Amino acid sequence: MGRDPTQGPNLNRYCGRNAVKIWVDHSLTDETEQYLGADGWPLGSGIFETVRTEDSRPQLLSRHMRRVLLSARHLGISLPDEDHILDAIEHVISAEPHPVGRLRLSFSSDHFVATHEAYLSKASHLVVEIYRTSGSTSERQHKVFPYTHHLDLLAKATEHGVDEFICVDELGRVTEGAVSNVALRIAGQWITPPITSGILPGVIRALAIERCDFLVREISENDLMSCEGAIAMSSLKIALPIASIDTRPIEIDSDSEQMCLKLRELARTL
Template structure:
């Protein structure tokens, strides 16, 4: 794998798709799901990706050369790009505080780089004392945050926005829907006052409870603990080869 020039966020200079995968003692979580998503995006976008055997060999090499107890493996594919990194990842221990981003954001079905716009949303939220922002579409439907899917407890039911609302089809979101009883339906911004509890779900954070949306405090109680345990139980790391 040849060396490539990187941007300020560690992505290859140029454009393409990427997958970010959490690892535990060198074993990635939901690797098969990530690679299926990457393949689907590559086929749709006309990006050729290396063979499965070659990718697996490179993963094993990079993981072996850069061992971490808990890590972040990033795999980038472009028309002339193939790049894998493995860095240490620090587990998040505090609940998330979210605000609302004040403008409509068009959702992205494919996980693309450069990722500057999304990082900019994070920086703007941080400047206001929040970890991330709740985004919405032109129909005023809740979509996601800059870097995570959202799951809310509304009326005693855990719900997440549909892909048709304009969200990334997240790997952990899919696990929550398929294995943990989370329902899929549009969520209008007018429903935010009815949100009892919530999670940011992504490949690194897995399931991070939300403590606040703006000034509104959410509950982190038994229902949240049960769902978090279910999601994490379905996110066991597996060997690369």
Template sequence: MSGAEADGVVVWVDGRLVPAGAPALDAVDHGLTVGDGVFETCGFEAGQPFALTRHLARLRRSARGLGLGDPDEDLVRRGVAEVLAATPDPGRLRITVTAGPGPLGSARTSSRQTVVVAAGPAGPPHPARVVRVPWTRNERSAVAGLKTTSYAENVVALARATAAGADEALLANTVGELCEGTGSNVFVERGGELLTPPLSSGCLAGITRELVLEWSAAEGLPVREAAPGELAWSVLDDVVRGGATLALSGSVRTFVPVVALDGEPVEVGPLTARVAALYAVRAAADVDP
């Protein structure tokens, strides 16, 4: 793993900033060999990460769900501070915690976690272009709802989207419900409401999703988590026909409308536009809501 300031990325590993090109990660780290790790990503500006407290709480939940010990939050916060002190421009912050060095197989033997904090550039939020892909999320998976480093499925799905001229792929779950994107939660505006799939669908409990629900409720806007089965995969056909609209949420993406589905232009819903404006105002007012 290369280190600090390579291609604008600053990297900190286990207590130190890593010079560009210096060895930084054990070759048999379980996060590398079998994807045995968890991570969080958030945006930052002027040296301040957005919603860091919520992200660290989810990092802990993911680690517990994977059977790892709780990450050392003081160590992680120290890494975040040192990385952002060396990163003047706004961008993307990633915190990764793995099971540490281990065997080449799936068995876990080490109790020494590896902690990596990295920061690099990220473009500003923009309306999304999405495509449907044929693969599914397994809502009954052992890691459903956990933010793990086992991201190969997302890499393949996002590559399909990119090849089609889009910037996100949407996935169903195994029972034909709309689930999520590769790195985003999805919202559907229809009938005067804005709905997002329930966590029982297998989607990630996104931090931005959480804030959209909380802030919208505080404003009295009709934004809610759908009931199980309420958002079938076929709702995307309604979007193409103009009977519904879409939005995406994510920690760097923020909350943005979808303007194209499978290469076809789609409208931006009025409630989606109101929620996007609300999110921008509330996020600007509190860096750690």
């Protein structure tokens, strides 16, 4: 499988590490236990963005900031000013440098927390399974923490022996993965579900629509069994081809590979 272990629950990520620096409100600190749980997630509740970094450069940061600003306005959360956030990012990346990193910016009514950790992924493709859901998914319009539901869903996928789920709602509509947006190639056209299907408006998904001519329309469960190609998208993995859905092999052809490469290049250069 193409398992990416850094996406799932990571127990005691900060426990036992010496002088790990995080940014809290106005300065760096190594007193992580006051602000982060053992899993590395901030205490309390709020909104967050996860940003891939390469060679200390955050990818698509302006897009992430636009999304978190919209969520903050909708949910009534006050954000620090942009210069303050950029200063925090610069300091935390300098304090915790990694060739490829995961920058997490968390905003709540109590604190602004920024962390930067190594991101290691050797996955070249994903093996996925269909997972049927019920109930409202309207909260997915905002990237909120606690993130327990999504991490639990990803852990369940691991228990099932797959890398990720593709969720299908009670109306038979494809929505998204536990931590990914999805796109299918149907009759030669890449298609991704609309926001109205109850999905997070992902940064890479938006890039695929704007720069790679992905169409937006509802996708049915039947489409999963007949699609010619499939990819999963997120801000960390950018884009990875899906090699099978519910044990049905999907060819990773040149079109799928080139589309993933194009999205990765766009993420690096925009």
